[in-house]
Amino acid sequence: MASTPVVRKGEAPPKLERDEFRRRFMQSYADPAFQAESASLARIEVIAWEAYREGRKAPVTRKAGPGYADPDYELSVDWLAARERIEAAARRQADPAAPARVLVISCAARNDGSCPGENSKSFRLAGLAREVVEGAGMQADYLDLSLLTSEYGKRIHPCKACVSTAMPLCHWPCSCYPNYSLNQVQDWMNEIYERWSAAHGVIIVSPVYWYQWASPLKLMADRLVCADGGNPDPTSTGGKKPEKAKAIELAGWDYPKHLAGRAYGAVVHGDVAGIEGSRRALDDWLGWMGLIPAGAQAGLDRYIGYYEPYATSHDTLDRDLPMQEETRNIARAVVRAVTLLRGGQLKQPDAGLEEPRKK
Numbered sequence: 001m002a003s004t005p006v007v008r009k010g011e012a013p014p015k016l017e018r019d020e021f022r023r024r025f026m027q028s029y030a031d032p033a034f035q036a037e038s039a040s041l042a043r044i045e046v047i048a049w050e051a052y053r054e055g056r057k058a059p060v061t062r063k064a065g066p067g068y069a070d071p072d073y074e075l076s077v078d079w080l081a082a083r084e085r086i087e088a089a090a091r092r093q094a095d096p097a098a099p100a101r102v103l104v105i106s107c108a109a110r111n112d113g114s115c116p117g118e119n120s121k122s123f124r125l126a127g128l129a130r131e132v133v134e135g136a137g138m139q140a141d142y143l144d145l146s147l148l149t150s151e152y153g154k155r156i157h158p159c160k161a162c163v164s165t166a167m168p169l170c171h172w173p174c175s176c177y178p179n180y181s182l183n184q185v186q187d188w189m190n191e192i193y194e195r196w197s198a199a200h201g202v203i204i205v206s207p208v209y210w211y212q213w214a215s216p217l218k219l220m221a222d223r224l225v226c227a228d229g230g231n232p233d234p235t236s237t238g239g240k241k242p243e244k245a246k247a248i249e250l251a252g253w254d255y256p257k258h259l260a261g262r263a264y265g266a267v268v269h270g271d272v273a274g275i276e277g278s279r280r281a282l283d284d285w286l287g288w289m290g291l292i293p294a295g296a297q298a299g300l301d302r303y304i305g306y307y308e309p310y311a312t313s314h315d316t317l318d319r320d321l322p323m324q325e326e327t328r329n330i331a332r333a334v335v336r337a338v339t340l341l342r343g344g345q346l347k348q349p350d351a352g353l354e355e356p357r358k359k
Helices: 018-029 032-054 077-094 121-135 189-198 215-227 242-251 275-288 310-319 321-342
Strands: 061-063 074-076 101-106 139-144 201-209 263-270 299-303
Touching: 018 032, 061 077, 074 077, 077 189, 101 121, 101 189, 101 321, 121 139, 121 201, 121 263, 121 310, 121 321, 139 189, 189 215, 201 215, 201 275, 201 321, 263 275, 263 321, 275 299, 299 321, 310 321
Parallel strands: 101 139, 101 201, 201 263, 263 299
Antiparallel strands: 061 074
């Protein structure tokens, strides 16, 4: 085995100075209504400063217990709870007696509860897919990523790219959040991991923003990297010890695909450019994770009002009955694929083939 590479250091800046930390903390309370509690806020800020200075990422932990490489390692109770929910969801998903479940995801950032003041077209198209799924007697689990822009405290924090240091450092589910010392809390992904785990099929509906995926979809996709090769045992790497993770990967890592075997379909829409590249990137990403395309009619890229005014795009969608029906066909294809998969009639043709390049 090759020797463990040197861990490269030197990019991270020093911790904030005391005054700068206080300034940033107090920005959340700029509303004059908080002035009546300024003394209380000052006391709370001192506690937050101490947590930041000491790096108290996970202040509440318990021993990992049996089944982990280091049963005595103190794991975050948040991570343990998320792991238990994901495992329970995976058991339901594998139960042939459980109802079939399709995760329908609307990836636009726009909704009528935030600054745009209007629904997105992704929301409407996802609604057509939901109707088909439910009409087929399956459960449609609707995930609306636009809540990131309109709901208080709803966040998907960015991926910290642990996988680029070593795959075993990327834990399944992600253990980077919550980080209480940095106020990186209220991360939505633990719920989203559970919903992906529970699904037999996935339908993604996304607009194109500036030639690429909408940012809510990119945030979710980046954080799903732990589903493709992620380490289900943070105790094996001593939490976030890069030296340990590098040594484990170099000793031989099997890159487990935690979401493989689910069927998928995708709708990408735009108004000027970028739809084909964005849809192909979705296919590449989902296929890399081991999901199964539901057929040639399960992938769609279409323009809605090509170079027409934004103001009338919903009216254009009203008139585009073929695209509405194409979206329904995607849902129908996923429903059929889920039925065949659960009945053992649809197999992934490349299942069991040995990957010559592990990653």
